[in-house]
Each structure stands twice: as C-alpha cells, then as structure tokens.
Amino acid sequence: MRVAHRLDDIARQVDAQLVGDADCIISSISVLQDAEPGSISFLSNRKYRKYLKTTKASAVVLGPEFLDDCPTNALVSDNPYLTFAKAAQLMTVSPAKRAGRHLSAIVAPSAQIDISASIGPGAVIEDNAVIGARVGIGAGCVIGEGCQIGDDSRLVANVTLCHEVTIGQRVLIHPGAVIGSDGFGLANDDGRWVKVPQLGSVSIGDDVEIGANTTIDRGAIKDTVIEDGVKLDNQIQIAHNVKIGAHTAIAACVGVAGSTRIGKHCTLAGGVGVVGHLDIADNVHFSAQTLVTRSFSEPGYFSGNLPAVPNSVWRKTIARIRQLEETTQRVKRLEKQCRQAHCDKTDQDD
Amino acid sequence: MRVAHRLDDIARQVDAQLVGDADCIISSISVLQDAEPGSISFLSNRKYRKYLKTTKASAVVLGPEFLDDCPTNALVSDNPYLTFAKAAQLMTVSPAKRAGRHLSAIVAPSAQIDISASIGPGAVIEDNAVIGARVGIGAGCVIGEGCQIGDDSRLVANVTLCHEVTIGQRVLIHPGAVIGSDGFGLANDDGRWVKVPQLGSVSIGDDVEIGANTTIDRGAIKDTVIEDGVKLDNQIQIAHNVKIGAHTAIAACVGVAGSTRIGKHCTLAGGVGVVGHLDIADNVHFSAQTLVTRSFSEPGYFSGNLPAVPNSVWRKTIARIRQLEETTQRVKRLEKQCRQAHCDKTDQDD
C-alpha cells in the first residue's frame, strides 16, 4: 500500500536537499524510464543515467553530479540509493497481519505464543516453542521444539526451523529457508560413513534477513552463529559451526563450509565458495564466483574468477594454460641460452 | 500410465518415417540397453550407439545415419530426441486430478477458484487469489494474496507463491520453488544495511516450467519477468528485476543477479553465474560454470571455465598462473635482448 506525501515532507524525513517544488505531491514509486507524473524515482547506478533527461517522474533522488541533467524536482543526496530506500519505506505501509492463530494452525499446548503474534494457516508450532510479540508466522511454516523467535520477526511462508533454534528481533525469513538442519559431520570407518551427532543449534541475531531456500546448519557441538544485521540472499548454504560477523552481506548461491568464521562488514558476491576452518577478517570483500581457500587476516578485495569469452578463444586459452609449465620451462631455457651467448662474448648474428 | 499403440499410428502422429513392421504393437518405453520386446526406444546421443545393435526394443527412434545398424523396426527422424519426446507424450497419460478442494485445503473466502481446478491436501490459498480452469495446486502449496494462476497450470507440491504473483497458462512448477520472495535490495547506511522495499512482483508467461527449489525474486519497483516458453531447471536463482526472454532454457544451479536482461532462445548450462545490470542478446549460449561479467550484444557461444585435471598437475599450473605476470615480463626482456643483439649486428652488450 502506498501513502501520498508532500515532497518537502519526504525530503525532511529522509534528510535530503530538495531542489524544486516543495508542494509537489508524491503518491507512487517508479523507475526513471517508465515513470508517471506523481511518482518519485532515483538514479544511483550510472548505467541508468541515460534515462534521466526524459523521465516523467515528479521527483528524482540523485547525487549532486546529476542535478544539472534533472528535468524535474530533485532530492539531492550523497548516497541516493540509501535516500531512496528511506523514501520508499516512508511511502510503503505493509498491512498489519491480524494477531491470532488461524483456525488451521497446529500449535502444541506447551508452546508460548505472545497474544500479538500472528500464526498463519497450516503453520505448525511444536512443543515448548516461544514466539515473541508481533511475530508473523506465515502459512505452512514449521517451528520445531524449543525454538525461540524474538519480537517483530517474520517468517513469510513454508520456512522450517528445526529444534531449539534461536531467532532475534526484527528478523525476516523468506520462504523455503531451513534453519537448524544437521551439519554434514561424517567420520570414515573403513569406507563407510559414520554420522557425528550434531548437538549444537543455530543462533540468529537481531535485524537479520534470510533469503528464500537458504540453509543454515546447526553446530556440531556449539551453535552456528549469525550476528546482528547480517543479510543473506537466496540459496545460500551456511555449514555447521560457521560464524558470520555483524552487518556482513552475502549474495545468492554462496556456500560457506564448516567452522569458518567470517568477520563483520564483509561482502560476498554471488556464487562465492569458502572452504572450511578459515578465518576471514572484518571488511573483506570477495567478487562473484571466487573460491576462498585460505584465511584472510586483513581487509581487502579478493577475486579468482575467469569471465566468459568466446568459446573458440577459450579453447585455445585452456590449451595454453595446460602448457604453462612447459612454456615457463621454455622461457627459462631461452634465458639461459641468452645469458650464455652474452657471457661467451663472441658475436653472433641473427 | 502407458497406452499401447500400433507403430504406424505412432509414426503418423509424430511425423517420422517408419522402416519395418507397421502392425507392431508398442506398449512401453525403454532405454536401448535394457529394452524389452514391445517397447520403443531411441538413439540421439552418439555415446549410446554401442547399445543399438543388441537392443531388444521392438522399435527405435533414430537418425538416418544409424538406420543400417538398427536390428529392429525404426522410426527415422532428423531430430530423434524430439520425435521420441512426442512419442513418449503420446503413450503417456497422466491421470487427471479430481476437480475440487481437498477437505483439508485452506481457502480464503475471497479467493476465486475455477470449479474445474484441483486444490490438494493442506494447500493454502490466501485472499483474493484467482485460480484458473483445470489448475492443479498440489499438497502443501501456499498461494499468496492476490496471486493469479492461468488455466491448466500445475504446482506439484510445497510450492510457495508470495503475494500478487502472476502465472500464465500451462505453467508447471515443481516442489520447493519460491516465486515472489523479496529481492536483495540493501542500501548501506554507514556500515548498516537498510532494506529497500521490494514493491514489484513476478510475472510468469505461458508454457513455462520451473524446477524444484528454484527461486524467483519479486522486482524492486517493476516486475521480474519470465517470458513464454522459458524452461528453468532446479535450484536456479533469479534475482529482482531480471527479465528472461521467451524460449530460453536454463540448467540447474544457475544464478542471475539483479536487473540483468537475458534474451530469447538463450541457453545457460549448469552452474553459470551472471552478474547484475547486464544485457544478454538473443541466442547467446554459455557453457557450464561460466561467469558472465559483461553484456553480450551478439549471438554466440561463450565460456570461461577450467575443467578438472589431476591435482598434482593443477598445483603446478596454479603456481605458473600466479607467475604469469613475471613470466610475461621475462619474455619481454628476452625479446629486447634479441632485438638488441640483431640491431647491434656485431657484438652486443646487454
């Protein structure tokens, strides 16, 4: 649901500089290229700059460097994406879920559910679970025995919490996420795998967001820990005993193997893989599809991926990579020949 | 359920050339190496050619180049895999789901459900959802508020549609798929992440297939769009604002990051990663595990992956790759030395 605002009201609340008509009424949100009058848009990625001059939006959030090209009212900000985020939050009101349990919800008598919480159709709450104030448990969610969910958290639908998982406040968990499944602990007994009981659990801090179909395994002995403010995209795999530091953001399709610790304020781009038992410092950043095989003790930006090129070119490149050892040896031989030729000090010609 | 057919009847319906006994009755489908009499098989991948001569199938769909080796009746086709697909469809009848709602289904009074639709056990249909004719909603599916599902579509089981998702006709969605979860929109506010409301939705065209545990996020402002005839395998992640062009097929474990547009008739092999804000033209093809970091404006086949080799070889190769900058510099120095040797035409000095 959108709520209309005067532009100067928006500017004041998001702390941006208004250039233009303070009385303009903004009632919707748009992208630059398809904007309609009455909407607010934004420009933060230079790739979309080409759409600014012809936008029909009634206001645009942008950085000062684009102000001259803006054909309409502007909200100027040094961090236009953040300013836009705040404006969009201001203009969007999620209809509150009605408190109470849907008749079809299945709630164990021993569960403690705050009277202001909403339990959706077909949701299952097992023994001794504790559900805080204003929590929303969507349709089809399963909350295992002894789980605790802090105030104002929301599990959208079909989320599974295994037993004794702890969730902080204001946590948002998208459909299909699984939290507290057994870690992949196996000992090899002469060719057969013996299961190592997974006796820890998962502890999720406050203000965490967890994407659709993301999985977070329980610890083997102690808990797997996701600290406050961590944001996890879809289809991420967090193995047992991992610790993710506060305010780290991880994009989709990342896998973090067991017992690795990732610092605070890190970013992992899509498809990154991190092997087990590593220590990654705060403020470390990895680019898409990078494989992380060692600890990093200093902040920095690290990569190891090979972008796509035409297949015909790539086939030659692979062949040359396969010959690299040989090629390097050939260079060494040439250097030796040249050195000897020089040392010999006899003239030679081509 | 299989349905028996005369071979000439099959040939006619799938438009293949019959070589052999028109009266032969075909009642099952088999692979070449384990075929039993009465079954039809096919040969399209040359790797399986070795099984042709000894097959016990009563008929084989194959290309003309294999006809001489065929020990039984043949259906000759220039596209044997397609011909086989049609024959298998002809011989397979899915038992129709009974129309109506299972007693345990939980349907909001405001939802509009066609009388011919089937709503399975424990399925949840939320407010104002619209379900078309002959739609099948399997056990445990959750259909969010205001979703629309076109005629003859089928959601197998435990599928989650978040609010206001639109699904076309004849769409098939496999278990665990999540459509319409929030995009990963975050603005950084001095180290903390601020959520950007995700106000768009997802629009799925006709004749789309979506694999198990695949996730498709809703758009930030406008819809994420999957056009007609797109086929998505399992565990694919489609981020917000992405557009996938008609008749593109994407294999398992692919991730496409936000706001990227992929053209029509593309193929992405398994494990491909595509970064955000790119434009990929029609008829572009990427091989397995390729990372796509730039736009491609022309059709073509692109790669960037490194196939497995023995680890001992690979360790040397990595070391040489790490020295590539140095090795290239050494080659330059050698070239300079050789040039000087030539230019000096007499003795030279280093």
Next chain:
Amino acid sequence: MRVAHRLDDIARQVDAQLVGDADCIISSISVLQDAEPGSISFLSNRKYRKYLKTTKASAVVLGPEFLDDCPTNALVSDNPYLTFAKAAQLMTVSPAKRAGRHLSAIVAPSAQIDISASIGPGAVIEDNAVIGARVGIGAGCVIGEGCQIGDDSRLVANVTLCHEVTIGQRVLIHPGAVIGSDGFGLANDDGRWVKVPQLGSVSIGDDVEIGANTTIDRGAIKDTVIEDGVKLDNQIQIAHNVKIGAHTAIAACVGVAGSTRIGKHCTLAGGVGVVGHLDIADNVHFSAQTLVTRSFSEPGYFSGNLPAVPNSVWRKTIARIRQLEETTQRVKRLEKQCRQAHCDKTDQDD
C-alpha cells in the same frame, strides 16, 4: 539428551585406549577451547592443536602424536574423529517420536502405514504410499502416491517426495529436500522446447542421508539411483538418470548433470559441477568448485579451481591469461631466433 558414562565404559565401547582415570564420569560433549569439567572433547584437525594444552575437558579423544600434550585423561585412537563420533552417539539419546498419526496429518485411506510409524502435524500421505516400521514423517512433509519408505527412516519436516519414489531403511532426509521431481528433459522443436515425459522414478538405498533443500530428479525412463550409504549435504542437485555409487559423500552446492554415473567411495567437495553423460570411477575425489567435463576411469584426486588473490593482482593475471596465446607465440619466435643464431654457427654453446 545426554547420558552420563564412566570413561572406561566409553573407551571400551568405542574401542579406544584409555590413558588416565578410568572412573571419571563424562556427562557432556565440548570443544577443546570452551570445555567444562565433566565433558569429553576431541582433537582431529591440527588447526585446533593450540587449544589442547589449556583445555578444561575431563577427557580428550586424540591421536597418539598428541598424547604428550594432553593435560587430562585421553582416549587414544588412530582415527580420533571416528572415535569421537562413536562416543558422541553413545552419549546422545534422541527422544523417540511417539508412534501414531497427529490428528492434523492427512493420510489417504489406501496408504499402508506401519503401526509403529510416526506421522507429524500437517503431513500429507497420498494414495498407496507404504510407510515402514518406526519411520518418522515430520511436520509438513508430502509423500506422493505410491512412495515406499523403508524401516527406521526419518523425514525431518517439509520434505517432498513426488510419486512412486522408493526410500530404503535408516535413511535421514532433511527439510526442504525434494525427491522425484521431473528431470529437465527438453527437445527443441524449431526454437520451442517440447517436454520429454519423465517416466522413471528415484530409488534411494539404505543408510543414505540427504541434506536440506537438496533435489533429486526422477529418471526419464529408468530410475535415478542413490546407492547404500551415500551422504548428500545441503543444496545438491542430482539430475535425471544419475547413479551415485555406494558410500560416496558429496558436499553442499554440488550439481551433477543428467545420466552421469559416479562410482563408489568418491568424494565431491563443495560447489563441484559434473556435466552429463560421464562415467566417474570408484575412489575419485574432486576438490571444491571443480568443473568435471570428462569421464575419469581411474581413482585419483582432481582439481581445476582458482583460489582467491587480491583483486589488483587478479586483474593483471586475467589480462596475462588473455594474452597467453600471444605470449606462447612470442616464446616460439624467440626460440626460432635463438636456433637460427645457433645454426649460423657462430660459436655459442647451449
């Protein structure tokens, strides 16, 4: 639930050598660095050796090489991780699920359910399913028509089995797993994709473990097969017609494409991708994020991944990789020049 044991009793049952106080009572399990008196810990990864000398555990399972540094009672073993696994199993008792159906479970009248099985809240059992003795079907699971589940298997919660899937005994399946979804079988008809009916199913052996949100597609004609003792981590994709040999272990985020056969006792580390129609022998091992594009007929350890380095270094490396063809040609020219210089018979020696 933990069960207290005398240390000599544990030693005897896990077949380890006790060094220290046989009467010591062990009542909990800990990691070395946070151990409390009364607990047992273990040391198997050398990275954690630094915590041994100061541990407060009352006993430590370790290899003989660490015995001298152990400040407390020891259980000495040549495979300390296995010995610890057995000790932890000994000390952990899972409370038995009550046999019987939860009132909210939805069970087709034609399903055959052993009286000792437990069917959880909201679970759906469809027509003609057969559920063995002491099987646990957790909340929200969907068991499709005609599935068979062997004795003592457990589906934790929200697991989906499509129709006619066969599961062996003592199989453990974690939440969100989908077994028996359609394989990605498509034939191209002049730009449009035609579905190939997926007529096989999935056959899972005994003692298999399947991780959260893992997907296993049904075969096109015959079954996809997972043999006894296979262990699959989270978010793995197994395509149609694949066969995984007994006692193979696959880490998270691996994808195996259609019709590939993987041998027994293999290990695939996280993020590995295996293309279709390959044959991988027994005892083959792939390191993390390796792409497998050809068959391997001999045991061995194979790799093809590029570990992360600083991005500034990596950008130069990529540039040099792109020039590899040219660089190799330059080396060839240099060699030719040097050879000619030699042939010219001015003296130089090699």
